[in-house]
Amino acid sequence: MRIAKGPPKAFSRPAGSVPRMVDLRTEIAGVALRNPTMLASGFLDETGGSMARVYQAGAGAVVTKSVGPVPREGYPNPTIVEVDAGLLNAVGLPNPGIIEYEREVKRAQAAGAVIIGSVYGKDAEEYAAVAAKMSRYGVQAIELNLSCPHAKGLGTEIAQDESAVRDFTRAVKDVVDVPVFPKLSPNVQDIATFAVAAEEGGADGIVAVNTLKAMAITPELKIPSLANKYGGLSGPALRPIGVRAVYDICERVHIPVIGVGGVGSGRDALEYIMAGASAVQIGTAIISRGLGVFNEITKEMAFLLEEAGFRSVPEAIGVAHA
């Protein structure tokens, strides 16, 4: 097998294929993945055609755009602004609504994609109703976007209320048969307590972290750069925060964790794996590395794991806690 791009210089070795000795497969709450990279929610996942394309480009799974009960246009532009170490976005949860979204899920499924359906709502009932529909479309798992700005608490995120995280998780668990993965916000004092709340609610896994609340201002115009003023920071700047969050969470819960935040290389992914994540999600790195990023990161992980003496991804999960 010929590979398009060799391993990174720092880990150079004779040109060749992915090490056959390393098993890149992983598994999260019964969901089998061909490799530990997933498409993070919010990137190229509003339409079935794009999700199919990302899966075909090498992602182990794709997480959908967060879908709610009814269509939503999102915020006006500018909705993104590139900053030194990442991306600020306030796209505002645009989505065609759960009814119309069936078409998109079906199209991605036709391409064989492993799909995790991300949902939001304004209260526990709405989360449950949307998740129930999403699961009937045949997704392999449900991710709960708990950072919906229009949720209970007016202006605050559900992910900042431990009892809401517990209750919403339980409400969704009651109506679906697939695994449920609440996605937690880093905008809290102690994220691990929220992971514990999710576990108490019956979560099958945790996704950490969502974007970090942030702002950019354009001095020449004296106004915030995003139409929504506030946005979520993703990309390299978020990675040390995400790694810390995953590390803390893994100290406190017994369910698997999916790490997300600034993964742009195999080495970055291994930080999350060694902090305790079973898989990683990738989004912002698509901007700099293109859709080949999933295959490339998988290969980089294989070389690094082999070099470190691991034969599989599960062997490396959480080793930094030792």
Add this chain to the structure above:
Amino acid sequence: MPRIQVVPLLEIVRETPTTMTYRFRADLGGQPGQFLMVWIPRYDELPMALSYLGAVKGITVRDYGDATHALAVFNAGDRIGVRGPYGNVFRLDGQSVLAVGGGSGMASMIAAIEAFAQQGARVVTTVGAKTAEELLFVDRANGAGQVHIATDDGSRGFHGFAPALADKLLDRDPVGQIITCGPERMMYAVVDLARKRGIPVQASLERYMKCGIGICDACVLDDKLVCWDGPIFTGDQLEGSEDFGHFRRDKSGRRIPV
């Protein structure tokens, strides 16, 4: 990662009753067919084709909504934000080309029309518009080669749509390739006639965009992104498309008729 540049408008030129050109200096490249994301502060950020390349760049904008209406009252010295250039470019191959433009679509093609001429290709342009006063960049196209006019109301030139005029011209004057930009139904007809005649065609498409950099999935056409894979698509790429000429996405991602 490139940051947005805030630049003062140097010159504003009224091209037609509804269309203005805004000139500015910005430290970015740009080739024929590429676009910028243009921030109209406090209103919106929109994809706009570069109608002028070189040191003093230009965008040419039809006033069709709140943000472009706000931009229409900007004066020289007022500032906009620009980022880019984004998207692919027109391939400038061949000895002869027919450019079929409709309405403000000429803004996306005029740099390519001039670039074809500069490298010695024979350029024929059909400029189409609703009425004579809405014809855009006729003089610049004239400077690059032969021009034929079509108006919907017959107020100047051929009375009818640009594809019908193009079809007539191709009967008596075959060309090596076709480029087109304008209303999508017009481009659909142009791509169709090019395919029937076996002439390679490139069409510059337009979709609602949020990010412009290939991540938000708003501008999807089938499984392609207009901002990243396009905006220019070949006839071969568009053959068999379920969306081209038929469907686009609204701001929420719902699939709606073009």
